[in-house]
Amino acid sequence: METGLAGKRVLVTGGAGGIGSACVRAFAAEGSRVAIHYRTSRDGAEELARETGGVALQADLTVEEEVDALFEAAERELGGLDVCAAVAGFWPRADEPAWQLPLERWEATLRANLTATFLTARGFLRVVERSGHGNLVLVGSTAGRFGEAGHADYAAAKAAIQSGLLLSLKNEIVRIAPHGRVNAVAPGWTYSPMTRGELDPEFVARLSRTMALRKVADADDIARAVVVLASDELSGHVTGELVTVAGGMEGRTVHPDA
Numbered sequence: 685m686e687t688g689l690a691g692k693r694v695l696v697t698g699g700a701g702g703i704g705s706a707c708v709r710a711f712a713a714e715g716s717r718v719a720i721h722y723r724t725s726r727d728g729a730e731e732l733a734r735e736t737g738g739v740a741l742q743a744d745l746t747v748e749e750e751v752d753a754l755f756e757a758a759e760r761e762l763g764g765l766d767v768c769a770a771v772a773g774f775w776p777r778a779d780e781p782a783w784q785l786p787l788e789r790w791e792a793t794l795r796a797n798l799t800a801t802f803l804t805a806r807g808f809l810r811v812v813e814r815s816g817h818g819n820l821v822l823v824g825s826t827a828g829r830f831g832e833a834g835h836a837d838y839a840a841a842k843a844a845i846q847s848g849l850l851l852s853l854k855n856e857i858v859r860i861a862p863h864g865r866v867n868a869v870a871p872g873w874t875y876s877p878m879t880r881g882e883l884d885p886e887f888v889a890r891l892s893r894t895m896a897l898r899k900v901a902d903a904d905d906i907a908r909a910v911v912v913l914a915s916d917e918l919s920g921h922v923t924g925e926l927v928t929v930a931g932g933m934e935g936r937t938v939h940p941d942a
Contacts, residue, residue, distance in 0.1 A: 689715060698721065700720060720740045755810070766815075798841040809853070816860065850924060872900075872930025891937065
């Protein structure tokens with residue numbers, strides 16, 4: 685089915701990561717011109733840019749001035765922006781229950797996820813204000829739907845993204861773009877560099893107990909959902925929606941022997 689994304693100008697944040705790079709390739713396969721944001725993975729981003737005909741752009745998304753500069757560079761390099769996929773995020777590996785969670789980590793996790801996503805959304809909406817059109821896709825997590833023991837900071841950040849931020853922005857974007865849309869994707873456990881070393885067979889067997897499809901997603905599974913939500917042809921009357929890509933997950937197991 686035609687997506688209508690050929691020739692569209694797309695920015696993917698976290699574009700050198702596992703889900704991000706899958707999104708870059710998926711948009712490029714549809715004929716889009718893609719700006720690939722990275723923070724530290726310069727080699728990976730530049731290699732992906734050569735592969736897809738895109739452009740690699742560096743920024744720390746927690747720094748306001750760098751986010752502003754990122755959008756200026758993306759507009760300059762692509763001649764404008766039509767779509768932004770806010771994929772970048774950070775999951776702290778250490779299991780820290782709330783009574784042991786340092787304030788420093790709490791604030792750093794919220795900044796790397798919620799604040800970075802807000803600054804990304806704001807930067808894109810400023811472009812939309814000038815152009816009068818555009819679609820934004822946010823990336824949350826099943827942690828934001830079901831919580832995640834040992835990672836309350838991450839779960840809180842993702843819940844804010846895919847609830848309060850999403851539902852506010854879908855009502856705000858139409859003030860500046862009558863057909864502009866904002867949606868979100870909530871991945872479950874996904875094979876990516878962020879989860880490398882975490883997904884051993886015993887752990888997968890436990891986490892999949894509440895899933896209809898007892899398997900871990902590939903990054904391409906998430907990327908396809910992002911592309912659908914970005915496409916006016918495939919989802920032109922869909923806005924403010926959260927699409928969960930998690931094999932039919934209904935919750936999380938709490939006890940190892942449950």
